[in-house]
Amino acid sequence: MYKLFIRPLLFLVDGERIHHIVFRVLRIQGKIGIQPILRLLFQYNNPKLHRNLFGLTFQNPVGLAAGFDKDAKLIDELSCFGFGFIEIGTLTPQPQPGNDKPRLFRLPLDQALINRMGFNNEGVIASVDRLKKRKSKIIVGGNIGKNKNTPNEKALEDYAYCFEALHRYVDYFVVNVSSPNTPGLRELQEKEPLRKLLSYVKSLSLSKPKPKPILLKIAPDLSTSQLDDIIQILKETKTDGVIATNTSISREGLETGTDELETIGNGGLSGKPLADRSNEVIRYLREKLGKDYPIIGVGGVMSVSDALEKIKAGADLIQVYTGFVYEGPGFVKRINQEIKYWTKFSMK
Ligand SMILES: Cc1cc2nc3c(=O)[nH]c(=O)nc-3n(C[C@H](O)[C@H](O)[C@H](O)COP(=O)(O)O)c2cc1C
DSSP: IIIIIIIIHHTSSSSHOOOOHHHHHHHHHHTTOOHHHHHHHOOOOOOOGGGETTTTTEEEEEEEEETTTTOOOHHHHHGGTTTTEEEEEEEEESOOOOOEEEEEEEEEGGGGEEEOOOOBBHHHHHHHHHHHHHOOOEEEEEEEEETTTTTTHHHHHHHHHHHHHHHHTTTEEEEEOOOSSSSTGGGGSSSHHHHHHHHHHHHHTTTTTSOOOOEEEEOOOOHHHHHHHHHHHHHTTTTOOOEEEOSSSTTTTTOOOOHHHHHHHHHHHEGGGGGGHHHHHHHHHHHOOOTTTOEESSOOOSSSSHHHHHHHHHEEEEEEEOOOOOOTHHHHHHHHHHHHHHHHHHHO
C-alpha cells in the first residue's frame, strides 16, 4: 500500500519538504493518541530478537540511523514503528543551518539518496530539553560532531561539549568523523587526530559514575590501510564499538545519468548502491576485530534480504535510513520477522 499509493505521492514533493511534512503528521498522530494502533500494526516483539551489546539490551537489532531525527523531535512517535533503537544527531554544540537548499535528492533508478545537509541541527541543548520529556524507553544513541566553523584543532572541545550535555540522556554515544558534508571533518579519521579524539571522549565517559558506551562511525570510502589504522586505534582506546558505514562520495555504477548527477553535485550517497561496499567494510572489521567486537552495520538495507546480508557480513545490529524512506512504515517489522525466522536456523 505504501509503495503503491503513498510513496508516489510523497515522491512528487521535494525530499526535504516532505520530510518536514511527515514529521508534522507524526507529531499530530502523537497528540491524537493513535500510537497504540501504530504499535499494533508495526511493532514485532519476540525474545529471539533481543540482543545484548555493550551492556545494553536491545529489544530487536534494527535501528533508525542518524540523520532522520537529528533533533530528537519524534522519539516517542518513531518508536511505534518497531525500531530496537533510535540514533539522534549528528548534534553540534551550537545550532547551525547546514548547507544551502536544495540539499537532499532522490535517485529512484538507483533506490538511493544523495544529501549534503551539513549537520543542520538546533544545537545539542535543544535535544537535551526534548529528551528530558520523552516517554518511550527505547534505546537512544547520541551521534555527536563539531560545528562547521570550529577548526579541527579545536574539535575535541565540541565533542566534549556535546558529550557532557547529553551524557545523562542517551544510552550510547557515536563519535561521527565520517560525514562528507562538513569540510575537513573526515580528516579526523586520520591516525593521530582519531587516537586523540577517541581516547579523550572515552576518558570523559570513564570519569562518570555511569560510563556510557562510545562508538565510532566510519566512512565507506576508506582504504584498507586506513581501516587497519582505525582498527588499531579502536583496540588501543578501548572504544566500545563501530558503526559502518556513513554515506559515500563515490558515484560508481549508478543508473542515474551523468548529467543529473552533475546537476545534483556534491553530497553523500546512501541506499542500495552503498550496500556492497558497506558489507565489505563490515566483513573486514569483523575479521580483524574478532567475533565479540560490537559492530553496527548500516548502508543500503533496502530489503529484508539486504538486512540478512549485513548480519551475515558480521553486523550485530543494523540501522536503516534510505530503506525506511523507500519501503515505508512496515519495513522494520518485515525485517525483524525475517531475522527471527532466520535466527532459528543459524547458530550466530
Ligand atoms: C538525509 C540524510 C542525513 C543524514 N545525516 C546524518 C547525520 O547527521 N549523521 C550521521 O552520522 N549520518 C547521517 N546520515 C547517514 C545515515 O545515518 C546512514 O549512515 C547512511 O544513510 C547509510 O544508510 P542507508 O543506506 O540506510 O541510508 C544521513 C543520511 C541521510 C540520507
